[in-house]
Amino acid sequence: MTRTGRVGVGLIGAGMISNQYLTNLSQYPDVEVVAVGDMNAERAAAQAAAFGVPRSGDAASILADDDVEIVVNLTIPAAHVEVSTAALEAGKHVWSEKPIGIDRAAAQRLVELAKERDLLLGVAPDTVLGPRWQTAKRAIQAGVIGTPLTATTAFQSQGPDWFHPDPEFLFAQGAGPLFDMGPYYLSALVHLLGPITQVVAVGTKAYETRTIRSGPRAGTTFPVEVPTHLTVVSRLANGEAASSLMSTDTALFRHGVFEVNGTEGTLVLGDPNYFGGGDLKLYRPITEFRDGRMAQEPEIIAEEGPLSGRGVGALTMARTIRRGGDLHIATGEVGYHVLDAMTSIEESVERQAFVDIRSTVAPIPALPADFDPFAATLTTSV
Structure with missing residues (x-):
């Protein structure tokens, strides 16, 4: 039976991040959250009640629900x-x-399974679908910075253990700043400039154990399993190079350094952990001195499109399910390529050598300039 109307969504995982997903998905007219599942049934029921979702249960109940067409997987990385x-x-x-x-191997099998079943697989971050990043992509494609040459990114903090009530998983294998924050920065690089072909990295760990600082378990110590300060150099398929700092070992909090340099200018973008909410700055090469100083004022590029939030990736999938087209650009293939790059960065740290990236992705198109997640574009069910 061909379905019409809004696309039913079921969440598996009712932890902290589910608040953002439920808040945003409830504002997108083309989707409807019909169920929330979690291994803790009480937590799932509480989230369902808080956001007016009609059903809750465990993961199995979400998978058995005929009204669920898209599962939003919010479980821990492992x-x-x-x-x-x-x-x-x-x-x-x-x-x-x-x-x-x-x-890497398990994720590759997952991508292959989605293809075999003719099902869509999408992977966060969907911040790259926000107006800041889509405006930047269209600007780079239009040649505003000339030929892209390099990119510089940085994320610094003293770590999520200072605010998260259960931060252990963020310092376990498959996490750390590389796997927790790295996807935002690396995904933005891939969406804007293309696939990564080679990496070299140095990683260190400031502490062997950390202490939870907030919540009911404050004072509890836990082991640190992964590097918590990484310096990475990446080579991209079109010849660009990118330098990236990812750290939870610094007293200085500096989030969202993301700059793309080209032959005709530098585009300053801000934090890839956010969808937008501010103008882009374009710096042109210096052409004059004023009072003995370099005169350099940025040009402002206004963001195009309404500000969205987490869950917009599921929305682009929903519209693709109903109407086809190429809105679904935060794909499993891109997610796998980013994982491949992150795993290669780990290998580079261990081997103290350059590591070639095995996977690649095709050029990623930009969303249409008139893309509006808050528009009702799907017909009503009959």
Whole structure:
């Protein structure tokens, strides 16, 4: 039976990030959250009640729900592949929080399974679908900075243990600043400039244990399993080079350094953990001195399109399910390529050598300039 109207969504995972997804998905007219699932049934029921979702239960109940067409996988990274695989095998399309998984081979099998089942697989971050990044992509494609040459990115903090009540998983295998924050920066690089072909990296770890600083478990210590300060150099397919700092070992909080340099200018974009909400700055090469100083004022490029939020990736999938087209650009293939790059960065740290990236992705199109997540574009069910 061909379905029409809004696309039914079911969440698996009712932790902190589900608040943002539920808030945003409830504002997109083309989708409807019909169920929330979690291994903790009480937590799932509480989230469902808080956001007016009609049903709740465990993961199995979401997979068995005929009204669920897209499963939004918000489990911890170590469970991403297992839950996404179960959803695909149940005939559901899948939107997964980042990363796609923590094992390269398992994630590749997941991408292949989605193709075999003719189902859509999408992977966060969907911040790259926000107006800041789409405006930047169209500007770069239009040649505003000339030929792209390099990119510079940085994320610095003293770590999520200072605010998160259960931060252990963020310092375990498959997490750390590389797997937790890296997907935002690396995905933005891939969307804007193309696939990564080679990396070299140095990684260190300031502490062997950390202490939870907030919530009911404050004072509890836990082990740190992964590097918490990484310096990475990436080579991209079109010849560009990018330098990236990812750290949870610095007292200085500096989020969202993201700059793309070209032959005719530098585009300053801001934090890839956010969808937008501010203008882009374009710096042209210096052409004069004023009072003995370099005169350099940025040109302002206004963002195009309404500001969206987490869940917009599931929305682009929903519209693609109903209407076809190429709105679904935060794909499983892109998610796998980013995982491949992150795993290669880990290997580079261990081997102290350059590592070639095995995977690649085709050029990623920009969303239409008139893309509006808040528009009702799908017909009403009959």
